[in-house]
Amino acid sequence: MDFLSTLVIAFGLAMDAFAVSVASGVTITAMGLRQTVTIALSFGLFQGIMPVIGWLAGIGFREYIAAYDHWLAFLLLVAIGAKMIYESFQLEEDHCDEFCMTGGRLFLLSVATSIDALAVGLSFSLLNITILTPALIIGVVTFLLSYLGILLGRRVGHFFEKKIEIAGGIILILIGIKILCEHTIFAVT
Template structure:
């Protein structure tokens, strides 16, 4: 495997972890509720599917936009990633304690959609650049699923100490990738 491809995959792995941090932090709080392991497995799988589907839609739209705006695609993608990361960091300081809905039925769909919206935007920015779509989608889905499971299981065992810090880390990683695209 050439070094350039290895570097792209490593970048995608870090990006997948950054995207999954939102699901991880929310899952910590959700895991503090009395949720059975079977439900935790289902929730993680659904969130993983949403983290495949949403960036796929974003990548498709990004490819279309990329054909239309040409040379501004890289700039747009970098700015978008940086903006998403900054929003994650700033929102981590704005947490208000609230009761989380149970992850069942339509509540699970809304939960999965809410933690995967940022992956749509990242998919959009990746669609503006040349990225290995299948690898990116598999990494995004797998990372978010595993991080959701981890967050819910840890949430059953620990208090919400990690929630804010994981969002700050995820936002910082996305900001770093945005800056790398802009200036690297």
């Protein structure tokens, strides 16, 4: 997989964490640099680890589904993208005066925002794509976007939050369509 495609996937996957980061920047009024870095690092770390876990799981049964792996990758990416679009309309408002992102809450949000990355890692294994470089790119992009999301949340509030989530979902759906087209319509036989 080329660098540009990996980068686009990383941006698509990071939209969940970015949206949560924007919301955190809006709702947590007493957040300093340490808390900002902690949140961004947690999101980036989980987003980078989950594709590796998905990839390792997929390696075990890749040979059994090689004939239709592109269909599975397409369905996973479309399902993830549709879920992101749907969830963009489900965002809740939550305000707190002091830093209220406890360790447990941060862990749950980190896992929840990286489930999509697990499925993408599974897709990569089905397509026989190595995972270390994409996982690193996904983690770094997520860290940077999460950090920027918190800063943006402090400045502009909820105006962009839903639109960002929708854009991430659309990006993943388009990547799924691209994979399907490359393996069916434009496949070299």
